[in-house]
Amino acid sequence: MSTLEIKDLHVSIDTEQGEKEILKGVSLTINTNETHAIMGPNGSGKSTLASTIAGHPRYKVTSGSITLDGVDVLEMSVDERAKAGLFLAMQYPVEVPGVTMTNFLRTAKTAIDGEAPKLRTWTKDVKEAMAKLKIDADFAGRNVNEGFSGGEKKRVEILQMELFKPKFAILDETDSGLDVDALKTVSEGVNRAQDDNQMGTLLITHYTRILRYIKPDHVHVFVDGRIAEQGGPELADRLEDEGYDRFLNVKA
Amino acid sequence: MSETTTQIPDEKARIGAPSIPGFTEEGENLSPLNDSATSPLAGDSAKSHSHGGGEGVTDSSRAGRLTSFNVEDFPKLTGREEDWRFTPLKRIGGLHTAELTGKAPKVELTGSDNVSLRTVAADDAIRGNAFTPDDRVSANSWKYSNGAQVLTIPANAEDVKSVLRITGESLDPAAQHLIIVAEENSEAMVVIDHVGSAVLAQNIEFDVRQGARLRVVSLQAWESDAIHASSQQASVAKDATFKHIVVTFGGDLVRVNPSARFAGEHAEIELYGLYFADAAQHLEHRLFVDHAVPNCKSNVLYKGALQGKNAHTVWVGDVLIRKAAVGTDSYEANRNLVLTDGTRADSVPNLEIETGLIDGAGHASTTGRFDDEHLFYLMARGIDEKTARRLVVRGFLNEIVQQIGDEQLQERLTDTIEEELATTTL
Ligand SMILES: Nc1ncnc2c1ncn2[C@@H]1O[C@H](COP(=O)(O)OP(=O)(O)OP(=O)(O)O)[C@@H](O)[C@H]1O
Ligand SMILES: [Mg+2]
Numbered sequence: 001m002s003t004l005e006i007k008d009l010h011v012s013i014d015t016e017q018g019e020k021e022i023l024k025g026v027s028l029t030i031n032t033n034e035t036h037a038i039m040g041p042n043g044s045g046k047s048t049l050a051s052t053i054a055g056h057p058r059y060k061v062t063s064g065s066i067t068l069d070g071v072d073v074l075e076m077s078v079d080e081r082a083k084a085g086l087f088l089a090m091q092y093p094v095e096v097p098g099v100t101m102t103n104f105l106r107t108a109k110t111a112i113d114g115e116a117p118k119l120r121t122w123t124k125d126v127k128e129a130m131a132k133l134k135i136d137a138d139f140a141g142r143n144v145n146e147g148f149s150g151g152e153k154k155r156v157e158i159l160q161m162e163l164f165k166p167k168f169a170i171l172d173e174t175d176s177g178l179d180v181d182a183l184k185t186v187s188e189g190v191n192r193a194q195d196d197n198q199m200g201t202l203l204i205t206h207y208t209r210i211l212r213y214i215k216p217d218h219v220h221v222f223v224d225g226r227i228a229e230q231g232g233p234e235l236a237d238r239l240e241d242e243g244y245d246r247f248l249n250v251k252a
Numbered sequence: 253m254s255e256t257t258t259q260i261p262d263e264k265a266r267i268g269a270p271s272i273p274g275f276t277e278e279g280e281n282l283s284p285l286n287d288s289a290t291s292p293l294a295g296d297s298a299k300s301h302s303h304g305g306g307e308g309v310t311d312s313s314r315a316g317r318l319t320s321f322n323v324e325d326f327p328k329l330t331g332r333e334e335d336w337r338f339t340p341l342k343r344i345g346g347l348h349t350a351e352l353t354g355k356a357p358k359v360e361l362t363g364s365d366n367v368s369l370r371t372v373a374a375d376d377a378i379r380g381n382a383f384t385p386d387d388r389v390s391a392n393s394w395k396y397s398n399g400a401q402v403l404t405i406p407a408n409a410e411d412v413k414s415v416l417r418i419t420g421e422s423l424d425p426a427a428q429h430l431i432i433v434a435e436e437n438s439e440a441m442v443v444i445d446h447v448g449s450a451v452l453a454q455n456i457e458f459d460v461r462q463g464a465r466l467r468v469v470s471l472q473a474w475e476s477d478a479i480h481a482s483s484q485q486a487s488v489a490k491d492a493t494f495k496h497i498v499v500t501f502g503g504d505l506v507r508v509n510p511s512a513r514f515a516g517e518h519a520e521i522e523l524y525g526l527y528f529a530d531a532a533q534h535l536e537h538r539l540f541v542d543h544a545v546p547n548c549k550s551n552v553l554y555k556g557a558l559q560g561k562n563a564h565t566v567w568v569g570d571v572l573i574r575k576a577a578v579g580t581d582s583y584e585a586n587r588n589l590v591l592t593d594g595t596r597a598d599s600v601p602n603l604e605i606e607t608g609l610i611d612g613a614g615h616a617s618t619t620g621r622f623d624d625e626h627l628f629y630l631m632a633r634g635i636d637e638k639t640a641r642r643l644v645v646r647g648f649l650n651e652i653v654q655q656i657g658d659e660q661l662q663e664r665l666t667d668t669i670e671e672e673l674a675t676t677t678l
Contacts, residue, residue: 054632057624082634094629098647104630107643111634143647144629160633 002032002069002085002167004053004200009064011045011052022048024225025064028202032167033194035201037211037236040222041244046204047091049222050172054088055081068167083112085167089157089174091204096144101156102126104144105163112164129162132192134185150177158189169193170202175210187213208240223247313604314540314570319384323395326388335387338566338598339536343505345451345479346425347389352396354424357450359401363414366406367440373399378431382487383457386511390483393453396427404433405440405466412440413658420450420478430456434464434492441467443661449475458486460494462516467495469656470510473668474503481507490516497655498525498554500535501668511540514548514577521550525567526652526665528672529595531560538568541584543577552584555652557645557672558595566598569615578609588619589648591641642673
């Protein structure tokens with residue numbers, strides 16, 4: 001079993017008006033095989049948490065810690081974190097012109113495993129994973145995310161997750177922009193990774209719909225850079241009915 | 253890597269005659285440059301020597317650019333001229349003033365054996381069939397060229413692959429004139445491979461005859477002390493296609509001016525370029541596509557990468573669609589990728605349209621910094637920073653490399669790009 005532990009995390013960004021604190025003390029522990037859902041209003045800092053775990057240089061950790069099985073994640077470079085088993089499915093996947101999916105997937109897999117995958121099985125794995133996620137085979141020859149539709153980009157994020165087999169996946173609104181069928185397809189991909197690799201999942205979402213397919217063990221409500229409430233799956237339903245007013249009013 | 257994307261797009265949508273309000277048959281001048289004062293190079297002599305169409309056109313227009321076989325017709329350069337304003341004349345080795353009597357680079361032909369290479373005298377009538385010097389350096393080269401080397405691709409030849417290896421062996425200012433004749437309906441690829449050291453004013457003319465398909469790769473792989481000004485002019489006849497790919501890596505100062513003129517209808521011109529400038533290098537490309545006849549198509553794409561202190565690249569793309577050139581379809585773009593601080597990329601698309609009756613014309617220019625979001629995305633997938641940068645730059649330049657269509661040469665260029673990247677200190 002592996003554990004990803006976030007303790008009293010404070011994160012700031014540089015803005016034109018000076019430094020701005022976004023995360024104001026977040027603590028969260030995820031074990032492999034667990035699914036944690038994070039819900040919360042726009043701008044509350046969910047993506048900030050996700051990007052900070054992945055090591056995006058824009059986010060400055062001013063205090064607190066992130067550890068993976070006791071090892072300091074904050075000391076690691078972005079690529080080292082990926083190699084250590086962390087995966088971020090981004091809210092807005094980036095288009096990388098001139099780099100084909102095939103080349104990208106093989107290069108990344110080689111980096112993560114520390115050795116080149118066997119060409120024969122790798123090609124087969126990629127094809128099968130694409131087919132399961134209903135991604136057209138000709139995407140392999142296209143440049144990374146270039147010209148992909150919103151939903152296609154999300155599917156390709158999950159494709160990578162399945163191929164790279166991380167210990168922990170952070171899915172930042174992967175369900176946004178997916179049609180009903182795609183939502184199911186993508187959820188099945190996440191469930192497969194959980195079953196096959198005991199993957200731990202941090203699922204950021206605005207909608208309970210995806211939680212019908214990916215069952216959370218814990219739900220955290222994120223408000224203004226903090227976790228305002230935690231509970232089981234029933235908390236998600238309550239949020240859907242009541243919205244976030246309750247938390248926002250408390251704050252005011 | 254704290255910045256996010258800093259792409260600075262300056263895209264102009266493709267324009268086509270019917271869809272543009274206020275766009276008349278009189279055409280339009282889209283050049284940002286031509287608002288400025290009269291070009292110092294234009295004048296009476298400009299009209300008498302220009303390739304037709306010069307009369308009655310404003311002097312700042314590319315149509316009014318002085319062309320002459322006589323170097324004395326060109327005023328002494330000051331560096332303020334429109335076509336010299338980016339070039340550091342101090343570094344040009346006197347190519348505009350000196351007697352170019354140094355030893356010209358050696359020319360060796362390899363490849364297909366159904367072509368011929370011969371030397372003609374300076375006064376041979378073949379010289380200038382497809383060429384008129386259009387700046388002082390080119391005219392000076394004309395004056396001092398000791399004859400010309402003529403490569404002829406015979407009519408109806410297929411699959412010709414020739415390499416002209418140009419080896420510079422001296423730093424004395426020299427002149428050189430090459431002529432490539434692609435006879436009727438021939439199909440050929442010619443690589444002009446510049447290596448060694450030279451201070452060279454070079455004229456190359458391409459006579460692309462009716463129905464011929466000629467692909468040229470001009471590769472500047474000079475040693476770091478080379479100075480090279482190359483005027484490369486093509487005349488492209490009816491139904492012919494001319495594909496010209498410039499690849500510039502080496503040399504202290506390299507200035508390549510490809511210019512291609514349609515001489516018959518239904519012809520096609522593609523001009524591609526790839527350059528990689530390191531610290532202190534000056535790499536300049538000024539191209540000219542002259543749509544002088546109806547129903548022709550041109551496409552231009554130059555891509556460059558810059559790294560290191562005072563790496564300087566210049567791209568000027570003159571496209572002129574003359575009044576007669578109805579039914580023209582034309583597009584030009586330049587894209588630069590800035591890898592480090594301290595570099596400078598000048599990029600000037602310059603599109604003049606004298607008729608509204610065209611299928612389309614457009615231009616684009618972007619100069620962007622290496623995008624740190626690309627880097628983050630790749631690194632978040634376990635790819636180390638160096639490899640990630642390589643992937644992106646290689647991907648960026650690959651679009652041009654792929655145009656070459658010769659595996660061996662493509663591999664050599666890919667290796668060169670790798671070597672260039674390996675020297676990046678980031
Ligand atoms: N460069 C920036 N300059 C100023 N504020 C920023 C910058 N980047 C992020 N922020 C602010 O940080 C806060 C948190 O943003 P974040 O993207 O983490 O929110 P989120 O919870 O993911 O929202 P959403 O549900 O809309 O995705 C927001 O108020 C946002 O405006
Ligand atoms: Mg977000």
